Amino acid sequence: MSTTKKVLRMGPVALVVRRRVIAVHAGVALAIVAVAIVTLTLGRLGIPLPELPAALLGGAEGKVAFVLERWRGPRLVTAVFAGGLLGMSGALFQAVTRNPLGSPDVIGLGAGAGAGAATASLFLPGFPSAVAAVGGAGIATLAVFGATGRGFASPARTIIAGIAVSALAFSITQYVVSAKLRDAATHLAEYLTGSLNSANDLDIIVSATGAALLIPAGLAIGRAVSLLELGDDAAAGLGVDPQRTRTRAVILSVLASGVAVAATGPVAFVALTAPQITKRLTGTAGVGIVGSALTGAFILSAADLAAQQAPIVSGLPVGVLTMGVGGLYLGYLLVQEHREGQL
Amino acid sequence: MALMVLAVGCLALAIAASLLFGGKPTSIADAFTGLVGGTDPYLAAVLDARIDRTLMGVLSGAALAVSGVIIQGITRNPLGDPGLLGITVGAGAAVVTVSAITGNGVAVGAGAVWVAFAGALTTVLVVFMVGARSASGSVVKLLLTGAVVSAVLTAYRQAIILTHPAVFDSFRHWVVGSLGGRDGSVALSVAPALGIGFILALMVSSSLNNLALGEEMATSLGTPVRLVRVGGIVAAALLAGAATAAVGPIAFVGLVVPHLARSVVGTDHRVQIPLALLLGATLMVAADTVGRVIARPEDIMVGIVTAWIGAPFLLVAVRRGWAAR
Numbered sequence: 033m034s035t036t037k038k039v040l041r042m043g044p045v046a047l048v049v050r051r052r053v054i055a056v057h058a059g060v061a062l063a064i065v066a067v068a069i070v071t072l073t074l075g076r077l078g079i080p081l082p083e084l085p086a087a088l089l090g091g092a093e094g095k096v097a098f099v100l101e102r103w104r105g106p107r108l109v110t111a112v113f114a115g116g117l118l119g120m121s122g123a124l125f126q127a128v129t130r131n132p133l134g135s136p137d138v139i140g141l142g143a144g145a146g147a148g149a150a151t152a153s154l155f156l157p158g159f160p161s162a163v164a165a166v167g168g169a170g171i172a173t174l175a176v177f178g179a180t181g182r183g184f185a186s187p188a189r190t191i192i193a194g195i196a197v198s199a200l201a202f203s204i205t206q207y208v209v210s211a212k213l214r215d216a217a218t219h220l221a222e223y224l225t226g227s228l229n230s231a232n233d234l235d236i237i238v239s240a241t242g243a244a245l246l247i248p249a250g251l252a253i254g255r256a257v258s259l260l261e262l263g264d265d266a267a268a269g270l271g272v273d274p275q276r277t278r279t280r281a282v283i284l285s286v287l288a289s290g291v292a293v294a295a296t297g298p299v300a301f302v303a304l305t306a307p308q309i310t311k312r313l314t315g316t317a318g319v320g321i322v323g324s325a326l327t328g329a330f331i332l333s334a335a336d337l338a339a340q341q342a343p344i345v346s347g348l349p350v351g352v353l354t355m356g357v358g359g360l361y362l363g364y365l366l367v368q369e370h371r372e373g374q375l
Numbered sequence: 376m377a378l379m380v381l382a383v384g385c386l387a388l389a390i391a392a393s394l395l396f397g398g399k400p401t402s403i404a405d406a407f408t409g410l411v412g413g414t415d416p417y418l419a420a421v422l423d424a425r426i427d428r429t430l431m432g433v434l435s436g437a438a439l440a441v442s443g444v445i446i447q448g449i450t451r452n453p454l455g456d457p458g459l460l461g462i463t464v465g466a467g468a469a470v471v472t473v474s475a476i477t478g479n480g481v482a483v484g485a486g487a488v489w490v491a492f493a494g495a496l497t498t499v500l501v502v503f504m505v506g507a508r509s510a511s512g513s514v515v516k517l518l519l520t521g522a523v524v525s526a527v528l529t530a531y532r533q534a535i536i537l538t539h540p541a542v543f544d545s546f547r548h549w550v551v552g553s554l555g556g557r558d559g560s561v562a563l564s565v566a567p568a569l570g571i572g573f574i575l576a577l578m579v580s581s582s583l584n585n586l587a588l589g590e591e592m593a594t595s596l597g598t599p600v601r602l603v604r605v606g607g608i609v610a611a612a613l614l615a616g617a618a619t620a621a622v623g624p625i626a627f628v629g630l631v632v633p634h635l636a637r638s639v640v641g642t643d644h645r646v647q648i649p650l651a652l653l654l655g656a657t658l659m660v661a662a663d664t665v666g667r668v669i670a671r672p673e674d675i676m677v678g679i680v681t682a683w684i685g686a687p688f689l690l691v692a693v694r695r696g697w698a699a700r
Contacts, residue, residue: 179690188515189693195522196689203682211673225533352533359527366505366520
């Protein structure tokens, strides 16, 4: 351990530096940059690589400007920010439920956010969809919390209540879609699965503002949330109020998921997988807010790159990809839990 | 016996309501005269549509409910439901695949039933293999496996329908579960599968009673456990597949009705199955009638109504601790 850990001291501040964690963060960040470059340059309509730096610095004209500002730029930026929010949301929620399966996707947070946004679009046109999505996510979370009778303390109850709440939320969304978008059914189907195909400036503003406000807040409570994993008594002994920390983490998670859904629609399983992958990469306990956010951003932007360019799947909403791949990963987790006898 | 008569009475009431009320307002007297042989062509068309969807409701509701009883019996899991376990989604995915390959819309014809059956059977097997035997004997794993399999299959289905516009068009109502827009021929084409499914279900019913005592006890009582499981799985898949081919994937009917039946007649599967059949038909027809009337002229698809009946039921089950600790 002594070779992987180092304490950085600057006057009264001491920071434990884990080399492997830093390396993983840097690696994932580099991977995001790579995805971004490929996203912008690949294909017939891509911006030629030599022109990219100039274009990014503001020298874009004509076709290049169109691709950068209207087409691939917005969906890339939205994917990075929304993915980061989803990753953080999942990390916080999984820390609270102490179970990888107790994540926003399984709890019905995403479905609730989608239902909120859809309902608002039907009954309150002009109402900001981000607010409606956060509201929907909040209601879904409260419903699950109330239905279990013991908060999120029992993973089994939480999961089943989450399945029920998801079904309710999904049926609301389907009703809205069938009532409202009779003729725009394809658009609806895309919205229901989560898509970046029509990402625009508003989505960038929503997701970037959300990330700028919420990820620092997540970092601020990250340490306290990590201590919860030691158990309530140990956490309390270290000066953390378990109940208050849990409440804050859940609220933050709801906000982050809601904002992400408002920008992209309910993209499945990013929130579930990102923290798990991060944990395996860094090999550390704790919530890993930064790592999860980076991994979430990477997953969503890479999946969207595939949704734009890969054969067979190109043109599909990105949610279809994450749902399929994330579902398989969840199946793998299930088999593992089966072996360990946890559920 | 009195209970069965009561259940038949409820079903008759639901059917009557389904025929007399609907999205197109007709007075009860008008509807009645139309039913006994009126000549108004508008009324006749409206009533024809109502008769068809009532028939579809009776068949699919009964099938899903019995399928639920059997799944709950085999897995000894009170949360078994063909919808929640992804079986109806699997059936749907198979139908969509075939219609994408053949280039037809979702052909809800005689062949679609068997395709749906194949999809349902495959899904049941996968879900049971991954989820049925949890190390700690918890019921959650099966349900979660169902949710995962549903998610993967839904992604696959979305991928197909979004890339095949023709399939999509015929699929968008079917996918939520709707009794509207089906004609009598659909009922005819799913009838063989339903018939075999019901008969198989009744055949395994007494063995399910033994199975409820535990695998070892059942074996020592002379129950061919493996054969009962296979028969039950085939029956459940036939019923769920046929119902899905007819009306689309519908969840919760197979969850709620077996619980209702059990609370009325106890745990004997030989009584539970016929009662669930009647109650399932009643629930589905009633849910469809509510969906047609509640937001006129909007037609709320029956899958949405059953979700609003079934999901709160599931929440209560969680709250009371029936479902999981």
